[in-house]
Amino acid sequence: MRVREGGEGTRSRVIQALLPSGPDSETGTFLLQVKELFSSLGVNYNILELDQIDDGAGIQEMLIEITNQKTVPNIFVNKVHVGGCDQAFQSGLLQKLLQEYLAYDYDLIVIGGGSGGLSCAKEAANLGKKVMVLDFVVPSPRGTTWGLGGTCVNVGCIPKKLMHQAALLGQALHDSRKFGWEYSQLVKHNWETMTEAIQNHIGSLNWGYRLSLREKGVTYINSYGEFVGQHKIKATNRKGQETFYTAAKFVIATGERPRYLGIPGDKEYCVTSDDLFSLPYCPGKTLVVGASYVALECSGFLTGFGLDITVMVRSVLLRGFDQEMAEKVGSYMEQHGVKFLRKFIPVMIQQLEKGSPGKLKVSAKSTEGAETIEDVYNTVLLAVGRDSCTRNIGLEKIGVSISERNGKIPVNDVEQTNVPHVYAIGDILEGKPELTPVAIQAGKLLARRLFGASLEKCDYINVPTIVFTPLEYGCCGLSEEKAIEVYKKENLEVYHTLFWPLEWMVAGRDNNTCCAKIICNKLDSDRVLGFHVLGPNAGEITQGFAAAMKCGLTKQLLDDTVGIHPTCGEVGNRRFLPLASVGGV
Numbered sequence: 001m002r003v004r005e006g007g008e009g010t011r012s013r014v015i016q017a018l019l020p021s022g023p024d025s026e027t028g029t030f031l032l033q034v035k036e037l038f039s040s041l042g043v044n045y046n047i048l049e050l051d052q053i054d055d056g057a058g059i060q061e062m063l064i065e066i067t068n069q070k071t072v073p074n075i076f077v078n079k080v081h082v083g084g085c086d087q088a089f090q091s092g093l094l095q096k097l098l099q100e101y102l103a104y105d106y107d108l109i110v111i112g113g114g115s116g117g118l119s120c121a122k123e124a125a126n127l128g129k130k131v132m133v134l135d136f137v138v139p140s141p142r143g144t145t146w147g148l149g150g151t152c153v154n155v156g157c158i159p160k161k162l163m164h165q166a167a168l169l170g171q172a173l174h175d176s177r178k179f180g181w182e183y184s185q186l187v188k189h190n191w192e193t194m195t196e197a198i199q200n201h202i203g204s205l206n207w208g209y210r211l212s213l214r215e216k217g218v219t220y221i222n223s224y225g226e227f228v229g230q231h232k233i234k235a236t237n238r239k240g241q242e243t244f245y246t247a248a249k250f251v252i253a254t255g256e257r258p259r260y261l262g263i264p265g266d267k268e269y270c271v272t273s274d275d276l277f278s279l280p281y282c283p284g285k286t287l288v289v290g291a292s293y294v295a296l297e298c299s300g301f302l303t304g305f306g307l308d309i310t311v312m313v314r315s316v317l318l319r320g321f322d323q324e325m326a327e328k329v330g331s332y333m334e335q336h337g338v339k340f341l342r343k344f345i346p347v348m349i350q351q352l353e354k355g356s357p358g359k360l361k362v363s364a365k366s367t368e369g370a371e372t373i374e375d376v377y378n379t380v381l382l383a384v385g386r387d388s389c390t391r392n393i394g395l396e397k398i399g400v401s402i403s404e405r406n407g408k409i410p411v412n413d414v415e416q417t418n419v420p421h422v423y424a425i426g427d428i429l430e431g432k433p434e435l436t437p438v439a440i441q442a443g444k445l446l447a448r449r450l451f452g453a454s455l456e457k458c459d460y461i462n463v464p465t466i467v468f469t470p471l472e473y474g475c476c477g478l479s480e481e482k483a484i485e486v487y488k489k490e491n492l493e494v495y496h497t498l499f500w501p502l503e504w505m506v507a508g509r510d511n512n513t514c515c516a517k518i519i520c521n522k523l524d525s526d527r528v529l530g531f532h533v534l535g536p537n538a539g540e541i542t543q544g545f546a547a548a549m550k551c552g553l554t555k556q557l558l559d560d561t562v563g564i565h566p567t568c569g570e571v572g573n574r575r576f577l578p579l580a581s582v583g584g585v
């Protein structure tokens with residue numbers, strides 16, 4: 001686009017107007033007034049004179065699509081469409097908007113300094129914008145709190161993967177004897193040593209985030225943010241001191257926090273993933289309530305440390321994931337020491353003894369009948385879902401809609417809420433994958449769109465993921481259940497493969513366990529709709545398959561790809577067969 005820039009103002013904020021040239025009409029007179037207004041306020045503005053450029057007609061088409069407005073001038077203030085001269089100028093709306101706009105403290109305020117918020121803030125600062133990030137951790141009911149970086153760094157992906165690695169090392173120690181390692185000392189796991197090392201690493205990451213914000217010129221405030229006006233927030237710090245800030249645009253990236261059960265004793269005596277990774281003592285015999293990936297991952301590594309672990313499952317394992325794979329994950333865990341109490345829910349937690357850990361009595365009831373059970377545990381870990389942090393940030397004051405059911409924020413395909421200058425990203429979005437790389441990507445692309453660097457939208461389709469259970473589960477695309485729902489069973493072909501990792505053969509363990517499957521669309525050249533793999537390093541394998549799926553991977557292309565031997569990743573190469581040929585997996 002050929003853009004003429006006017007107003008040598010010092011502000012970095014830019015007004016854009018798409019105009020016909022020449023003051024020879026009523027519109028033209030308004031135009032001059034608009035230009036004068038821009039100049040008098042000392043703002044930067046871009047003008048695109050459509051009748052003077054080659055692709056003017058194409059741009060006008062695009063404009064109609066974006067704004068529904070067929071005529072020029074077509075005015076945007078900070079990328080918010082304000083209309084033509086009659087709506088924008090005559091009504092006084094443009095003057096008001098500009099005056100307000102120029103009075104704001106920041107171009108962008110981001111509420112929430114986690115994966116999405118930090119990525120968005122840093123990218124906006126890279127684009128020369130004046131940006132503030134607020135991040136504040138409300139202590140868990142047990143008082144746990146942490147530093148800058150959000151869930152992933154402090155109480156999610158990072159400590160979880162490191163604890164999983166600690167458990168895998170325990171397994172490797174067992175295997176190592178078969179590979180000739182001899183040692184006489186009693187091998188045991190020390191919770192405190194592990195936790196201290198992990199927390200030190202997290203501390204260094206927190207510091208790194210602060211540093212990178214400072215380097216990029218982003219203002220970071222360790223305060224709780226809450227809307228008090230359309231363009232105004234209240235920031236409350238740990239001491240209760242309140243400060244007010246204004247911005248032209250806002251991004252909400254407040255994430256989620258663990259849910260509690262609402263039964264007697266849950267908040268008093270139970271821990272959640274917010275507490276587990278920094279627990280100052282070994283949790284001992286533990287009941288894990290819930291059967292989603294957080295629950296199964298935690299049960300997996302705790303069992304790997306030699307602890308007595310029971311998982312209380314209300315209905316199915318890994319709801320939303322491929323159920324055939326989910327059951328295999330569960331049966332591997334069961335074979336490796338995890339106990340499952342299926343179709344039960346807790347009804348009361350009582351403290352029998354204080355201590356680190358103490359003793360808790362858990363009463364539970366069947367979901368299928370009148371049966372009730374009781375048992376005693378040292379720790380009860382709740383992993384029963386997470387609530388969006390959207391209900392106490394003043395959204396109702398500025399009219400941002402949230403889902404009454406789950407508190408999630410509905411947005412359009414450019415992460416814009418129903419209030420045009422307010423955007424949302426990350427875990428709080430309705431119907432989007434709750435994963436760190438998704439939040440990061442959405443944040444970065446949003447900043448680029450908001451501040452004129454690109455129009456690229458975040459692609460939420462075929463996002464790969466992994467469950468770090470003892471038998472790792474990587475997947476990308478649709479589960480078999482979802483594929484049947486969308487494409488109908490008769491249009492699908494499902495191919496399976498079983499494999500035994502070389503490393504496991506010598507150690508003599510777990511034959512007939514690792515497997516993969518692809519779900520293909522027969523009506524579309526056997527295009528791969530879903531990829532699922534169970535085995536070591538499943539995440540590393542899945543990442544490559546995800547790229548291939550983005551390129552339109554078909555069964556034939558998989559067959560034609562030469563594998564790397566000997567690896568688990570070579571599963572793709574001519575090994576996928578219909579279920580009957582594999583002999584059942």
Ligand code: FAD
Nearest residue numbers: 112114115116136150151156225254255426427434435436
């Ligand atoms: P968050 O990272 O949660 O950041 C939100 C921030 O905003 C927090 O710091 C919060 O304290 C702050 N905040 C909230 N309200 C306010 C307010 N009013 N004012 C100021 N600050 C506020 N994802 C993966 O991709 N891979 C994994 O392996 C993985 N493992 C996980 C394991 C666990 C146990 C959990 C719980 C999650 C895991 N996730 C994983 C998910 C991942 O952590 C989230 O998808 C990601 O952190 C979402 O980023 P976000 O920016 O939306 O929110």
Ligand code: NA7
Nearest residue numbers: 290291292293294295314315316319345383384385386434
């Ligand atoms: P999820 O994925 O929402 O799963 C919640 C799990 O807890 C699931 O197994 C539920 O069983 C179970 N649940 C929910 N309520 C109860 C009660 N009242 N009693 C017993 N069990 C219950 O939550 P996660 O925390 O694992 O993960 C949420 C996000 O956090 C995830 O997407 C990541 O981004 C991080 P159900 O299947 O509903 O019967």
